[in-house]
Amino acid sequence: MTTYHERLWPALWIPWALLLVIPASLLVLEPVSWLAGAVTGIVLYLGSVGLWIASSQPIDVFDGELRAGRARISLAFLGEAEAIEGHDAFLARGQNLNSRAWLLIRGGVADVVRVPVLDPDDPTPYWLLSTRQAKKLAAAINSSRRPVSGHPAE
Template identity: 45%
Template structure:
């Protein structure tokens, strides 16, 4: 049973920024042909949008595991969980980041949740996950532990 689900989908400004592929494609293909330029611009932007949507990871908490993208973490190895926003989140993603940590970070999502691991076999000391709702994710992981 799912306790929590979140899709880390791109923000609208990312689609606007990706639209810069349209004039770039037109600059390359318009000297060849107007039709080729329009087709190339449309196809390039459409492919970029599809890639952004298809590669969007999900965070899912069930009674038995935490699923972050394609990675799965059994609940029995989840240790302390803490959420960060604002400057504290920036520190977690920057100066305080352990190089061994497993990351699921999206630049357009600022809050993060740090999931400590209680597994001596795992080389990663913790997972750091981008999330728009850090408090809900922390609560869901606490609920799953009970």
Template identity: 35%
Template structure:
């Protein structure tokens, strides 16, 4: 069954963490570079390679952009999901706090879904004695909203 058909009806928060506008500009730039590389060989080949590169770059940008969702009593991030009743203390992180969590504050056991183009995140503790994962660290452009949705679902 496709994911769209299996999505719960009670969506409290939903965000696809897409690349920034500057990131999307890399797709036509890459296409232009590839077309320029093949132009001396054959003009038609250059156009085809450029078009294929553009489509591939856009598809890559979409495919690597996780869906972050609080719905149906779960936090879903990409293909991973965890029940909200196993989570505590969601905390919205600004840029500096996110950098700290990825540096000095990083625990290698954490479940981390970060994208370089979203520089803020939410850290939420996992309260499950059977799970060795201490917390989830999730990229989002709206950390306060995501933390609030998790906190609402935890109650």
């Protein structure tokens, strides 16, 4: 049962900006062939939008795990998730960032959730995840956590 799902899309203005690849291709290839420029521009645009779509990352709280992109960790090894918004989120992504933290950051997403990793065998102190719904994600993680025997839980 999924308790939380979000897909982190890169900035939504990017596909519109990528449209500029079409006239650029026309300008470059027009001396050779107008048709070659148009076809190349359209192919480059579609490929760029495909990469834009492929670069979106899911965040899920599902079946006792936190899944962020391709990474997964059992909720039993996580501490209390903290929603960080506004200027504090800016500081958490920059000045206050621990270099050993695991990151899933998107530039167009202002808020983050910090989740401490309690596993003594894991050198990562915390996960820092960009999210458009920081309070909901933190609440989903916190309400789904269950300790594993032999490991501490907050």
